[in-house]
Amino acid sequence: MRRTLSIALVSTTALDGDSAHTIHLRELARALARPATGEEHQVTVYGRREDPAARGRTRLAPGAALVLLEAGPAAPLSDDELLGHVRDLADALRRRWAGAARPDVVHAHGWIAGLVACTVAHEMDIPFVQSYEGLAAGERRLGREVHPARMRLETAVGRGADTVLAAHTGEANALARMGVPRPKISVRPLGVDGEQFTPAGPAMPRGDRPRLVVVARDLTDGGVATAIQALVHAPEAELAIAGGPAREDLENDPVVHRLTIMAKELHVADRVIFLGRLPRRSLPKLLRTARMTLCLSPYQPAPMVAVESMACGVPVLATAVGANADSVLDGITGMHVPAGRPVVVGRAIRRLLAEETTLNGWAIAAADRAHSRYSWTRIANETLRAYDKLLPVPEVEPAAEETEDELLTALAS
Template structure:
């Protein structure tokens, strides 16, 4: 592998917001760029300008920068309203990639909109194109209400991109299997998982206030489909524990959120409302403060859960009880760093939680194993190195340097012939 690559990362996610509030896609792109930059590569992240006050070019870290391209209004937009601006973004991106000093060794696109732009931009060039989807539309369509939430063009475009790009990096084995079912050739798929920030997410550090009850923590962006209702029902069978849920709307909007209202009503009907706490969406800097107060973390989403939530809990030394779907099936080792459970089975879940909370030795062993696995297998330095190796396989082998034979020393030759 060349010691240094010139890499272009392309995304239409909003990277200009404070990383504390950024989504999984944005965090992954930013941290991957930093990791690759620290390893000696030159990385430019091309994204759509979403903040009129920010600079067009921003340094992320050693060797890594963000370059914002003007395409549409300088504000955050959802996928539906971003799609009309992909053509303008593509034109700007094509001009940058055509500049001799900017021309990358390869392009790595993120998300289906980023992939759409990058695919068009590298046409008529020999630049390899790598694609990461950060979740697939075909999987999201299986959620309740999913078909209405997924853009109608997304599934078709993701299938075309998967078949058309040079290689696809899947976030987990489950996603790789889904890609194969979509018609992507298995040899062109590599699994490079999400990483975890081991400096921020660690066992020691500040903690949130807590009471005497053993705490079950859920960090879940989608409260409606994340298994929160199952966790509330399981509390009936875990009488000593409390459930703390982070995610969903901002804290000041909790009272007006219909999903939170339904979940709170459920908790009241089951007489566990005094043990169910909703924190709303937390800044990322506060997530480890919550996790360090938990005895167990729950990741119960049955469809395509975030790959980061279990890793962040494990990095804080918290065993994870997870539905083995998506990345959780890879990261959470059943009976080693946590427990695999079936989706939508609150009675068996509650009994398992009650048993585990009474087994201090088991929890201590799982805590050590969880932290060790998160900080070794999923450290960003390792994830960056794995991505770089995947890139290198797509590039031509460097020509070997010519071997120049050293002239024989005349004295030694004569001596040797005596």
């Protein structure tokens, strides 16, 4: 029987908003506190205060709470700015963990959180687990600026961890190439909310055309442009694009303007719908209108879109990169397609739209895989097993010695 644990999840944000990082930490904390096995654990998520009016402690679920630490100004900070407050965050954790709040295991999320937590956990002889949720190499491939020392520090944190939990196989391989020992690395993917993302439920309106859906954090990552270009070769379909600025700001956004010009030049503008950034509660309603979801980013796709689409019973056409390479089973829950090849993608879409039986089979398999493999309950139990491997085996209390009379009675019966 697994013991009751005190678990510390360490971040450097206040868990505001609907980013993949925020959703992952909230849902993981809730699932760890009350896993399906009936056990109850105490889970504390440690973040950094980013709003002077925010409460210092917030209940996330029974057994799970968010505690905000004071370090630097109470405002969102960039990575470069956060690095100047690593010592303050570490000192705040030391004070918290010096007494009754000492955890049994520490699990950091993000490379700066790893820098903060690794030192304190080692000083206090607490098992330390690291998750990255994105590496410097992937950010650079997208053309984003990263701190010059980030890759070196990511490697140092991984080597200092007792266990590293990668979000997908590609990340695990990248960590090994960086120098993190392979035996330390195992894969624990992001989960999906199986109550919110389901095949049945309310859906947005749509017309008679079969709808393709793209959900992108960044409209410039290459996947959106490929989807628009692919529409030329799937003349019966329409494309709904969620992401980028808020809906009211679409007309003034330069990226949306450039993509709109592209659609006009390709004569597909009448079949392209820009929805802007959707509130999270609206995403299942959009996905349920899709015949297929397109996840075509060449480098670092949004990590949750494919699984959330599958949970809604929507097959996924995806580039085999990042988490998509693991979650989308080629020819079973969707199809792997090459990055930056709109002709290939478009012809695949056209062929599949004519194969109703194939798409219906993929839809059933997609929902089954998402709700079984990626349920938060399963992810939490796999994470708990990773923690258990680092903890000392609890001593078993010796059974009470039987008296001589009890032994004689047992032998005579």
